[in-house]
Amino acid sequence: MKLGLQLGYWGAQPPHNHAELVDAAETFGFDTVFTAEAWGSDAYVPLAWWGSRTERLRLGTSVIQMSARTPTACAMAALTLDHLSGGRHIVGLGVSGPQVVEGWYGQSFAKPLARTREYIDIMRQVWARQAPVTSDGPHYPLPYAGEKATGLGKPLKPIVHPLRADLPVFLGAEGPKNIALAAEIADGWLPLFYTPRMADTYNSWLDEGFARPGARHTRETFEICATAQIVLTDDPAAAYAAIKPFLALYMGGMGSEDTNFHAEVYRRMGYAEVVDEVTALFRAGRKDEAAQIIPDAVVDDSAIVGDEAHVREQIKVWEEAGVTTMLVTPGSVQEIQQLAKLVE
Known part of the structure; x- marks a missing residue:
């Protein structure tokens, strides 16, 4: 089992301790550091900033929102960071949801699976640099051929020769169809709320993708980097109480009342x-009550809370379920060191 440090996205202010967390992850043998974005801080600037302190850690996004960048812009950022890091970048992509895509980025959320397929195809054309990049669309036509087109658009190849002709792409996917798509066209899957209890179900969705013509991987070569709340403690009740507001937000406050992909996972x-x-309590402004009614068993299903013996045992359960990397969110250097010892 490998460990990844999930820095996530910023809150109201930049975090104060990410430099020391990244340094500790590098020192104590973590495999990867990941950044994220919502509608505040972006993922690439912190990843490059903190990544410049490292020599070994892989540098991933978990996740960047497809609608934030055209596929060629994303491919440019990725090939740039891949050069600067000596070939350590992982592109983690997600479609986000209609509230963010249409409300923040001003784009249509329609046909997310087809858009994902087209987006990744264009990026891989950029990195391969075998011919000028073109796309028949309909979501990202290159050259642009809409009603306002000048007709002067020209297919181009990147000026910079990519360090790697095929960068790894991971998908943040939650629904069955999107998970199958990840297995077909991506190099890894980034589940946010993963439970080993449903490993057989996940594997059936993944196997559908692996079986499609042209699939890039088999189960043996495919990465599953699952977000995992791991809390080493002799006081599980306090840990559950600390995690529940986070679950209440994602379960009841994200998206809209009838379109919340995180809620569908649960x-x-x-x-x-x-x-x-x-959802009813959260949308009514009773956020504390919404968190309090979440049973401990719901937290336990996608988190690991307990003493060292229990955590070691559960890490093995996740590994046996197929998880290759656990993305953790330690808050201190001491926690990073403790977690590293559990997977030695």
């Missing part, structure tokens, strides 16, 4: 009644 996990109650 519905598929068998917690539809909990999701409905949390």
Whole structure:
């Protein structure tokens, strides 16, 4: 089992301790550091900034929102960082949701699976640099041929020769179709709320993708980098209480009341009644109550909370389920050192 440091995205202010966390992850043998974005800080600037302090860690985005950049712009950023890091970059992509895509980026959310396929194809054309980049669309036509086109658009190849002709692409995917797509066209899967209890279900969705013509990987070569709340503690009740507001936000406050992809994950996990109650309370402004009604078992399903023996045991369970990297969010150098010892 490998460990990845998930720095996430910023809150109201830049975090104060990310430099020391990245240094510790490099020192104590973590495999990867990941950054994210929502509608505040972007993912690439912090990743390059903190990545410049490292020599060994892989540098990933988990995730960048496709609608934030055209596919060629994303490919440019990726090939640039890959050069600067000596070939250590992982491009983690996600479609986000209609509230962000249409409300923040001013673009259509329609046909997310088809857009993802087209987006990745264009990026791989850029990195391969075998011919000028073109796309028949319909989502990202190159050259542009819309009503306002000048007709002067010209297919181009990147000026810079990419360090690697085929950078790894991971997909942040939550639904069955998107997970199957990840197995077909990507190099890894970035699940946010993963439970080893449903490994057989996940594997059936992944196997659908692996079986498609032209699939890039088999199960043996495909990476699953799962976000994992790991809390080493002799006081599980306090840890559950600290995690529940985060779950309430994602379960009841993200997206809209009837379109929340994170909530659907928990519905598929068998917690539809909990999701409905949390959503109703959260949308009514009763956020504390929404968190308090989440049962400990719901937290336990996608987190590991307990003493060292319990955490070691559960890490093995996740590994046996197929997870290759656990993305963790330690808050201190001491926590990073403790986690590193658990996977030695």
